[in-house]
Amino acid sequence: MSGYDPKAIERKWQQVWADERTWEVANPGQPGYAGEKPKSYVLEMLPYPSGEPHVGHLKCYAVGDAIAHFRRRHGFEVIHPMGYDAFGLPAENNAIKTGEPPRAATERSIESFRRQFREWGISIDWSRELGTHTPEYYRWTQWIFLRLFERGLAYRDEAPVQWCPVDATVLANEQVVDGRCERCGTPVEQRRLEQWFFKITDYADRLLADFDLLDSWPEHVVTMQRNWIGRSEGAEVTFRCEEAGIDFPVFTTRPDTLFGATFFVLAPEHPELERLVAGTAAEVAVREYVNDVARESVEERGDEDRPKTGVPLGRSVVNPVNGEEIPMFVADYVLMEYGTGAIMAVPAHDSRDYDFAKAFDLPVRRVIEGVDDEVAQDDEGLPYPGDGPMTSSGRFDGKGNREAYEEIVEWLAAEARGKKAVNYRLRDWLVSRQRYWGAPIPIVYCESCGEDGVAAAVPVPEEQLPVELPEVEDYAPQGRSPLAAAEDWVATACPRCGGPARRETDTMDTFVDSSWYFIRYLDSRNEAAAWDREAADHWLPVDQYIGGVEHAILHLMYARFFTKALADLGQLGVQEPFANLFTQGMITRDGAKMSKSKGNTVSPAEYVGRYGADTARTYVCFMGPPERGGDWSDEGVEGVSRFLSRLWRLCEEVEQRAGGPKTAPMTTEIRPSAEGDARALLAKAHWAIDKVTRDFGRGFQFNTAIAAVMELVNETYRLKDGLYADEAGTAVVGFATATAGSLIFPFAPHLGAEIWERLRGGRVWEEAWPAADPELLSSDTVTLVVQVNGKLRDRIEAASDASEAELLELARASEKVRRHLDGKEVVKEVVVPGKLVNLVVR
């Protein structure tokens, strides 16, 4: 007997899968299309190819592959493709540092990922492989951009944007974390630039409503997106500045507090600010304040705890509900990005307004009484955010604020001074990047097509796509895209008038690339279209999506937006891309997030080399519930390796004893003759089948599924020597071992395939998933638990169909139980048939 040699086994099966193109599936109309089978689209988030794959990748693809295998063996035609999200900053930053072109570094990394995915034995349909950095792919990214542009969903605007001074690029709001660049941690600055945006805000309501269309997404991911979209209902109310003749609409969620507005605040970026103070005494102070604010980092300004600052404008607006004139201020606690950039300040009922009022000694007027009388009178209970009866609010006095809310909004609407309004936290998606390594934006600027000296943005016609990324010498951005240096490329002819024109030199955010890759997989070799509608209709939506929680907001929301926009454009027949989402937890090492700088990274290649892919894959699925994180443990890997070796030795032993042809009896043939230990082992095998199957169904509880197979193997070891005594027993050992191989196959596919071939012949992946025999799941006897006063006193074997009276009699007969009943009175008897008896004594 030879030892378990994962290298040989894994090489053998990887060769089979590659030679036979086992995991390739065909589209409708193509040869080999399995139209009679139901489809299942199993997809893991595509990797960003930088360096080598890490354990996070291993876990993601191990989990996804287990699901893919499980579904195949349930009769589904599973599409399980792979690609690379290859554009992006790391390759470009590496280029700036080393001079190596991003394409070269990226291709090298892709080669490494591709090789390792094969070494891991992931069941990928390689015929659909794609890279988002290839012209064959980004041509269609550009095509989608043009479709959005036609629809007015891609537009250009000058806007205050988040600028990272180190990466020298604009960032999406989503890429700014705590006022810092998500990538490099540098505090971001605000700049005003002409940028391209996607109008995701048009889809805010549908993005919220269509959570209902999803089958199963983790609740916290939905919550995060909901919070990010940040829908607030309220009212828009117009305050007029008579002196300047300007109307200032404000958004408020609390129109019921309108009578308590005692001042009015504009954001420092408010466009009317200049006009309002021009030529007044306040002009200089206001301008200084605005400049000071502009110099502050987003992080500083965002700090909630610092004292409120601001400057009076020397102007006032009229409160539409009571005609009161209230003074105007500029203050940086009001943000231009949210609402209208202007607020009515109600210090009695808003803590920020309250702080400002205290700092500037402004009046505070309570308009809602507290329900608790003690705080109803003076300043004590202020600011008061809760509900209560109205006061100092004219004819609304005494009414509940909720009721008054509706009436005030109605009155405002009737007077044309306001209306119901909904506001969102979500901003449009800024997609321009002043970087080299991305898909060029397919737009040219033509002065002759423009007006008033402003160049027109002319879309590049579809037949001229792709707008290919030119080679450049210097990848370092200098406040403009490195593409701007490629003069030959920038200078072009206007597709509309034929005159001289200049290309857009910004590239697209890489999240654009990854917002539609799951559609391209369905028809990735199509040169005439982004995808064939029939193929998309057949495979979409993704039935099971798997990836890290870190994409809970960005990628997952952008992909949802793209799907809806493309459906509106008549290109897709689904509203949601991912019917089910599974987010896997992060693997840590020594309790800390892995990072190169901490030196605590785990290299999958190293472990695959030492223990084999089956061990590495099974370990990441066994270390804990896959949706939760877990700490990497070398001893844990050893344990899994030991288990697989144990299973392997069992297989060899069984094979040797069997000797003959691989046509062992089926479980139904074994069952009638099985009794005693043979029956016990048979039952254990069926218990394991049932357990593994249910664990797949219960949110992919792979840790307990693998534990069940371990139990089966342990039980087989315990009983095998006795069972070898006769032919029937030997057959049961063979059945148990083959079943263990079959059940471990989704996690350790090479070993599973090898065991099956040796003991049963044929390909395990072509075998239907085993079904547990209900007759073997139940047993004739059960362990009756006997408690006295809720405490366990004895365990008794009892017939599973025993009556309550019989169970009680059994319980009372127990010596261990009697000891605790002595001299006491039984006041209550609880019997749970098939489970337990509890005697309550006094």
Added chain:
RNA sequence: GCCGGAGUGGCGGAACUGGCAUACGCGAUCGACUCAAAAUCGAUUGCCCUAACGGGCUUGUGGGUUCGAAUCCCACCUCCGGCACCA
């Protein structure tokens, strides 16, 4: 501050609908095999008392519901994640 999630042996974790707490793995101890070690196979392993039989205690803390609570309810503590001057 707001919104989620989680607290179980020495460690990772299991326990389905309120019914045997600690499955499985790691670690540890002992035994078999061996000249020896490794590997392997087998046994033991929550804590405390006891020579033993046996008994007591135990799922972050305190209370409650129940014949019975890791599980349900109330209050609190701790840790992790997300959002955060969003009007």
